[in-house]
Amino acid sequence: MTRNPISIPHTIWPADDLRRAEKEAADALGLTLYELMLRAGEAAFGVARAAWPDATRWLILCGHGNNGGDGYVAARLAQAAGVDVTLLALESDKPLPEEAAHAREAWLNAGGVIHSDDIEWPDAVDLIIDALLGTGLQSAPRPQVAALIARANAHPAPVLALDIPSGLMAQTGATPGAVIEATHTVTFIALKPGLLTGKARDVTGTLHCHALGLERWLDAQSPDIIRLDASQLGRWLTPRRPTSHKGDHGRLVIIGGDSGTAGAIRMAGEAALRTGAGLVRVLTRLENVGPLVTARPELMVDELTPQSLDAALAWADVVVIGPGLGQQAWGKQALRKVESCRKPMLWDADALNLLAFNPDKRHNRVLTPHPGEAARLLNCSVAEIESDRLLSAHRLVKRYGGVVVLKGAGTVVAAKAQPTAIIDAGNAGMASGGMGDVLSGIIGALLGQKFSPYDAACAGCVAHGAAADRLAARFGTRGMLATDLFSTLRRVVNPDVIDVNHD
Structure with a gap:
């Protein structure tokens, strides 16, 4: 595992605390959670373009949560930039979270197409975006998701994981089942412990962290986990x-x-x-x-x-x-x-x-x-x-x-x-x-x-x-x-x- 040294902080947030703090930070800075999702999608798009400037055919795997919402935003930005985007989405009987639903609607309104997760993948794919599971994982991915993870890992295209490689537990770095083997990972708001210990080094690839404009609020807090390195x-x-x-x-x-x-x-x-x-x-x-x-x-x-x-x-x-x-x-x-x-x-x-x-x-x-x-x-x-x-x-x-x-x-x-x-x-x-x-x-x-x-x-x-x-x-x-x-x-x-x- 390598990292983008400019963007990696020395503070780490417990995963559960960060999920609660996200809304508190947004409220303190007068932002909506949807605005944070837009920023996350923009950050993901920026990392993808910087790491793979010649990739013109993207496959984006979206889950049924806010991590999938980040994927919808990245897909819309990529398509607007002339990228050929194929987006696969997991279906569920439960409604999407509000922010992810807005991102999905914006993708459709921009002319985007949503494919079911069981379609044949395009013959030519330059980049795979993993927006399946996010940081809320508590157990092994279910078979439908595990099958997508296995297929992505077997594909020759590089993988960019959004927030955390799907299947990696954000607090512990454990992998109770299938897990995405990312080439790059861009995590949002703050580092989570599971990105730095346990099985993390096997699956995160090059690690980036984007605070989504919440730096001022984050700097005023005192999380009780720190990252130490040679610097x-x-x-x-x-x-x-x-x-x-x-x-x-x-x-x-x-x-x-x-x-x-x-x-x-x-x-x-x-x-x-x-x-x-x-x-x-x-x-x-x-x-x-x-x-x-x-x-x-x-x-x-x-x-x-x-x-x-x-x-x-x-x-x-x-x-x-x-x-x-x-x-x-x-x-x-x-x-x-x-x-x-x-x-x-x-x-x-x-x-x-x-x-x-x-x-x-x-x-x-x-x-x-x-x-x-x-x-x-x-x-x-x-x-x-x-x-x-x-x-x-x-x-x-x-x-x-x-x-x-x-x-x-x-x-x-x-x-x-x-x-x-x-x-x-x-x-x-x-x-x-x-x-x-x-x-x-x-x-x-x-x-x-x-x-x-x-x-x-x-x-x-x-x-x-x-x-x-x-x-x-x-x-x-x-x-x-x-x-x-x-x-x-x-x-x-x-x-x-x-x-x-x-x-």
């Missing part, structure tokens, strides 16, 4: 004072690396160094000490024993535990001692799996589960986690406290009394071993640099994804290794000196 790194990662020293940038201890998993603890440690940690101590198995020091001599590496752990916990400003920890007695004993630490902590990997067996709640901790670990922590299925990622993150906060980073496409960061953040960075190349260990080191390093747990999680996730995005732009996503991120991470966490166009 915001400079607000967190400001230049260091010239006289700063390593003690100013945090003493971090990282605990893990059971037999056979030295790589996990090494990646977490090096990521912390590359993110600017002042001093990083690693406690691990004795057999790992020599290889780790050889691979990265800047790490201070000791064998994990009760004595070394006591000393490290007294010395450290921040504790990271979990990468390669395992679930045997060795790891369990270390976690039991760390549990009583009052310093800022990050728990990942097997620390989370062990936490699922002995749940507790504390507020000095960042948890970084992937969906499988989140399912174990909440004693539910991965499908339940993925069906509503924002809700799942908040359930984890309620049960375990602190800050929760629910990893995945559209990572969610949640904490009590903080906006829910969706991370709009990262790519499919990150679906490989070790990426979570790198993220643990990044967030741990930021905690040591006196970031709050929430800010460390947000900035760390953005930096992690942005480093991967820089790599993908150069080499593609297939074959990306977690350690490859070190080459771009250092540049990402120094945004004041980065030339964003070059590596």
Whole structure:
């Protein structure tokens, strides 16, 4: 999924709230809902013409709601501009909403023709407009709609989805059934969460957002969901004072690396160094000490024993535990001692799996589960986690406290009394071993640099994804290794000196 950077805001509205707010905003600005529909249709037409200027034969699929009304407006404008428009509409026993009925009538009055949804499609189609379902979807599309969706997906013409790809749920990004695979999506008024998390990246294509002239009203509101991307790194990662020293940038201890998993603890440690940690101590198995020091001599590496752990916990400003920890007695004993630490902590990997067996709640901790670990922590299925990622993150906060980073496409960061953040960075190349260990080191390093747990999680996730995005732009996503991120991470966490166009 890509986006039009000029038109994508950093605020996100819960889908239900936005539906209610639309009328309130229109009333406040002296607009009718039909006028907003006209603006939506105009915005859709503008995106289509800009993206596909040579497309002269459009197929427009209209549903029996206001999303279909947007389609009628776009159809009328396209036909007036000389486009050959074929419009298919779903029929229903229920009357159209008032605004959509006006748009339908205007289309007919302009000489437009409405075809039933079961006609043969024209032989030549340059562009398909999806105006079938909109943001009110609550369940899988019914068979009649699913058949149209499948046919559109199988067609070689590009697809522009209006407001949201039909079949994608606006609040959650879940796809309970058939879903349009759009080439571009233009959403109206504001971003919805489901456009940025869950299955969104598979189906939205290039994302545009058009506020329909409601910017002034929207700017006066305070929605509790935010979009975070690489453009915001400079607000967190400001230049260091010239006289700063390593003690100013945090003493971090990282605990893990059971037999056979030295790589996990090494990646977490090096990521912390590359993110600017002042001093990083690693406690691990004795057999790992020599290889780790050889691979990265800047790490201070000791064998994990009760004595070394006591000393490290007294010395450290921040504790990271979990990468390669395992679930045997060795790891369990270390976690039991760390549990009583009052310093800022990050728990990942097997620390989370062990936490699922002995749940507790504390507020000095960042948890970084992937969906499988989140399912174990909440004693539910991965499908339940993925069906509503924002809700799942908040359930984890309620049960375990602190800050929760629910990893995945559209990572969610949640904490009590903080906006829910969706991370709009990262790519499919990150679906490989070790990426979570790198993220643990990044967030741990930021905690040591006196970031709050929430800010460390947000900035760390953005930096992690942005480093991967820089790599993908150069080499593609297939074959990306977690350690490859070190080459771009250092540049990402120094945004004041980065030339964003070059590596």
